[in-house]
Amino acid sequence: MSSQQAPSQSASRNQRRRPWLLIALPSLPAMLIAVVLTFTATNDPWPAGMAAEETFFTSYSSSIKSLDPAVSYYVHEGEILDSIVEMPLSYHYLRRPYELCPMLAGALPVPRCIGHDGAILSGDPPPEQVARVEYDIELKRGIRYQPHPCFAKNSDGTPRYRQLSARDLKGIRRIGDFPAQDSRELHAEDFKVALVRLCDVRLASPVYSTLKSFILGMDECSAHIKNDLAVLEAEASRAGRDIGMYPVLPDYRRYDLAGLQVIDQYRFRLVLSRKYPQAVYWLAMHFFAPMPWEALAFYQQPAVIDARLDIKNWPVGTGAYMMAECAPADHITLVKNPNFRHEPYPNDGSDEQRRNGLLDDAGKTTPFIKRVVFQFEREAIPTWIKFLQGYYDNSGIPNDMFDAAVAMNPNGELSLSQDMIQRGIRLNTGVAPTIFYFGFNMLDPVVGGNSPNQKKLRQAISIALDYQEFIDIFLNGRGVVAQSLIPPGITGAPADGPSGVNPFVDTWNERHQAPQRRPIDDARKLLAEAGYPNGIGPDGAPLTLYLDHANAGQSAFKAQFQWLSRRFELLGIRIQERPSDLNRWRDKVNTGNWQIIFNKGWLADYPDPENFLFLFYSGNGVVSSGGRGANYVNYSSEAFDKVFKQLESMADGPERLALIQQAIRILQEDAPCCWGFHPKNFILTHAWLHNYQPHEMGKTFLKYRRVDATLRRQCQRAWNRPRLAGIYAVLALVAASASAMIVRIYREDQS
CATH class of the missing domain: 3.90.76.10 (Dipeptide-binding Protein; Domain 1)
Structure with missing residues (x-):
């Protein structure tokens, strides 16, 4: 009898054990998935291991048209091309x-x-x-x-x-x-x-x-x-x-x-x-x-053309880097040129640069970085997020993120926020060799001309256009009010202090040690002397000026136009828009069929004042030259032309500098433009990127930058820890539900 009961007892035990095995089965895949996620989950956009190497990661947001040195003319292209040639x-x-x-x-x-x-x-x-x-x-x-x-x-x-x-x-x-x-x-x-x-x-x-x-x-x-x-x-x-x-x-x-x-x-x-x-x-x-x-x-x-290999994408040079991958709509990768002569890092600089570590590598062989990855990013916010995650080594600051990155310090200056400081991020600033100005058409019978009254009208408007306010409102403080058309860093730029102030528009604030706009009452007085008391013309009607532009429908311009209107209202002057499409606007500029223009810009080709002063030489007048010149406001002054022709062909020296200052003073008094602002670039870099110094003229300096790849990888891991608790909870819930369902089905089958 016992020999017949043993199999029955064993079967009973197997039946009791089977539900627990069925319950455990769905948990095994969930546990496997959890283990895989724990060790492999990452948001790193780069190929495995690349961030641990001496690679510089950066981005560009405008399309690449050409990397042919005979044709390329855009700044972001120069960042790539000038590292190759x-x-x-x-x-x-x-x-x-x-x-x-x-x-x-x-x-x-x-x-x-x-x-x-x-x-x-x-x-x-x-x-x-x-x-x-x-x-x-x-x-x-x-x-x-x-x-x-x-x-x-x-x-x-x-x-x-x-x-x-x-x-x-x-x-x-x-x-x-x-x-x-x-x-x-x-x-x-x-x-x-x-x-x-x-x-x-x-x-x-x-x-x-x-x-x-x-x-x-x-x-x-x-x-x-x-x-x-x-x-x-x-x-x-x-x-x-x-x-x-x-x-x-x-x-x-x-x-x-x-x-x-x-x-x-x-x-x-x-x-x-x-x-x-x-x-x-x-x-x-x-x-x-x-x-x-x-x-x-x-x-x-x-056959090479058919293979889409050409000089526009694959330049050949002697530079520190060479093209390795070229997919301009996605990314461009440069690698170290094995034939580069390995020139030394500069060994001379200022005391401030030495304190900032920019001479720590003095005399060492370059390039330091073996690979450079330029990633195409169409939108600013994804670039910003990847920078905060440590996946880009440098970044600009999107307007929407400015308050999160930069704060006003007790001295009223912009500096990094505490969050950025705690991350070891550095703020690099530099004034661009650029001028944005408010222009008057000097051929216009109202705002143009060189009579004393016409000059006073333009000076009054220049005072009313408080560009420090414009910079604070629209540029988050990223700009310097222009005292002349020559930006800081260029020979002949206005000096710091009272002597560098445009006396026709600004005064020197001793307390803040900075220029400030003259009182609006000074502008009203000049306006009255010009024949427009309280903005009323000789005909008894309010003075109305017309702003020609090609920015119709742009929300940013709409806000700026409202600002302009409020500033003009302080003088009793009305301003009206005359929008047109871009081609029509260009025709207006080339034929002189406009009155005032807003924020016309010029970026230096080279760091010499002649490259700015020529914008006002009469021989370069857009109308007089049939559209070939760069004197967009059609300014003409015998006094200025005489000084310009003298300094144009002179070598640098005290005599030339005196002529430059004389030319600037003529322009300040004649006021063919309100001298707007020079934009200030704000670039953030991580603590692991060394030897980063903004340079607004040259683009050949990638070879001098150095990356601490170990520190970068440590920060990336700390800032991007996988948040898997929610996933684990979902996996557990799914496993429990599956187990319950299997047990229920099993019990139904047994019954």
């Missing part, structure tokens, strides 16, 4: 005011003035005695281009990648995919190729029109290229080539250009048709970056 000269990273220094050249070139009799002129001769000016540039030895397939050769010395077919490029998506890469040394001829290429009208280089007016022979060279292109394109068309899709390539090496003479392998001569000391700044712009002929010949091949 180099120029004869650059700017010193730390010195202020901005100062040129050699880059590819061995030394700063010295101008040699030649008289009309062919003799060399000594000193600083007047421009009328100068027939031409020569600059001899000698290159540093041993500078090599980045590895690139365009330099690869066969054993017999012929180019390896010529006459490529689509089959040859199968699987090739990046320049780095080519199995053979090579390099060569930089030659003086590469600069000739680059400058002759600017004469090709098909490129439409934005600097050609300026350069051709100074560099000898560019017009003639352009004409020769144009004639040759007609022949080459005709031949290509007869051969069945689609010249629209596959443009022909003239051999730029064989053209004569009087303005650039190759002396030997390491020396070339730049020749100007007239005296222009500011030409030396051109040598620090990427339009003067050398262009190896091999690269142009490589990218001209139809």
Whole structure:
């Protein structure tokens, strides 16, 4: 009997054990998911391990149009391009005011003035005695281009990648995919190729029109290229080539250009048709970056064009970095150029820069960073969030987030909020070499002209337009009220203190040690003297002015226009809008068919006051020049023109500075503009990013920055701990529900 009962008891125990096994089964996947999430959950947008390496992460918000050094003209493109290509000269990273220094050249070139009799002129001769000016540039030895397939050769010395077919490029998506890469040394001829290429009208280089007016022979060279292109394109068309899709390539090496003479392998001569000391700044712009002929010949091949590999996306240079990935609609990645000569970090700077750690790496070999990732971000808020998470190393401050990032300190100055300080974030500020101004059309019979009463009207309006208030309301304090058109950091900018104040508009506040607008009663007095007491004109009607613009429908402009209206109402002046589309507005500006304009801007091409003062030379008047000039307000003054022509061609020195100050005072009194503001850039950087110094002129300084990747990874982990409690609770609930359902089904089956 016992032998028959044993199996029954064992079955009973198995039946009692089975519900518990069924209850436990749904918990196993939940536990597995929980374990996986615990060890792998992350919001890190970068590939695994990249943040732990010497990589600099940053972003751009505007689309990339071109990285071709002959064409690229946007600041965000320059941040990328100028890390790949180099120029004869650059700017010193730390010195202020901005100062040129050699880059590819061995030394700063010295101008040699030649008289009309062919003799060399000594000193600083007047421009009328100068027939031409020569600059001899000698290159540093041993500078090599980045590895690139365009330099690869066969054993017999012929180019390896010529006459490529689509089959040859199968699987090739990046320049780095080519199995053979090579390099060569930089030659003086590469600069000739680059400058002759600017004469090709098909490129439409934005600097050609300026350069051709100074560099000898560019017009003639352009004409020769144009004639040759007609022949080459005709031949290509007869051969069945689609010249629209596959443009022909003239051999730029064989053209004569009087303005650039190759002396030997390491020396070339730049020749100007007239005296222009500011030409030396051109040598620090990427339009003067050398262009190896091999690269142009490589990218001209139809199969390469079909593979979407071109100079616009894959520039070739001698810089510290080279292109590794180029998907402009998503990201761009640069990597360290193995052929870079590893120049040292600057070893001289100010005491303040030393205190801020900017000289800690003095004399050390650069570049410090091995990889740079530029991520395309269309919106400011996602960029900001990723910066706070530690995934971007630097960031601007979105307007909506300004109060969270910056606070007013007891001295009334903007500084970081406590939250930012606790994170170790640093605030880097710099005044941009830019002027935004309120312009009067000097051809207009009401606001224009140079009579004493017309000047007083413009001065009165300038006082009423309190730009400090504008900066506080619309820019979150990110700007400096302009005392003249020359921004801080540029030679000739108004000095700090009472002597730098525009006396026609501002006074000096001793208590705050800062300029402040003159009282509105001063403006009303000037208005009355101008013939408009309380804003009433000679005809007994209120003075009405018309603001022409192309900003219709923009909410930001609507608020600014309301501010303008309130400021004008203080004088009894009415202001009305005359909106138009952009093309119509441009036509109005070019024909002088406007009265007043608001916040017209100018960004310096180079740090010389001439680059701002020329905006008011009468010969550059937009109307008088048929739309080619940059004197948008059509200002004309014999006194100003005389001073400007003197200083334009002078070398820097006390005499030139005195003329600059004289020109500024003429403009301050004539008031063709209310001198608006200079924008102030606010850039935040994390504690792990070292050697970050804002530089508003040069873009060649990524090689100097250094990242503490260990500190960055620690902060990223601390700031981005996975919040899994809610997920764990949901998994537990799901597991419990599943277990209950299984038990219920089991019991129903047993019954």
